[in-house]
Amino acid sequence: MLGTWRGFEVKNGASGKFDMGEVDAVFNETSLLLKRGDGSKTVYAVSTTQGDTFVLSNADDDKPIAVVNSLIGNLKYTTAMGLSSYGNETFPDSFGLGIKANNSMNFALF
Numbered sequence: 001m002l003g004t005w006r007g008f009e010v011k012n013g014a015s016g017k018f019d020m021g022e023v024d025a026v027f028n029e030t031s032l033l034l035k036r037g038d039g040s041k042t043v044y045a046v047s048t049t050q051g052d053t054f055v056l057s058n059a060d061d062d063k064p065i066a067v068v069n070s071l072i073g074n075l076k077y078t079t080a081m082g083l084s085s086y087g088n089e090t091f092p093d094s095f096g097l098g099i100k101a102n103n104s105m106n107f108a109l110f
Contacts, residue, residue: 003027005081007109009036010099025083025109032056053091063088070095072108083107 009021022037032044044056044065056065068091072080084098084106092098098106 005109007107010106010108023107023109025107055089056085065089066091068092068094068098078110081109083109 003026005025005027007023007025009023024033024035026033026035027046030046032046034042034044042058044058047055047057052069054067054069056067057063058065065085065087066089067083067085070082070084072082072095074080082095082098084092084095084104086092086098086101086104092101092104095106098104
């Protein structure tokens, strides 16, 4: 996932609430810079776990955030990835289940 991905925060909170906020996600070997459409920026340290999962930690509170990523679509000229998290140490089983769950954060990145 190295590089810059542009996408949308498609859900943050209860199932059925779709905020559609624009984000840029800049991944390097050890960190993620998340830039939101409102100009706010957050830097997370990234720890790879296994398979399609990773853990983010924010220097402000050092609370681990478990994230699952899934391939949403492999189009001719682009790849779409979905990120889903409950905002704590528990991994969602998949991006699809994260979208359906209450109190989850979900991003679609291209």
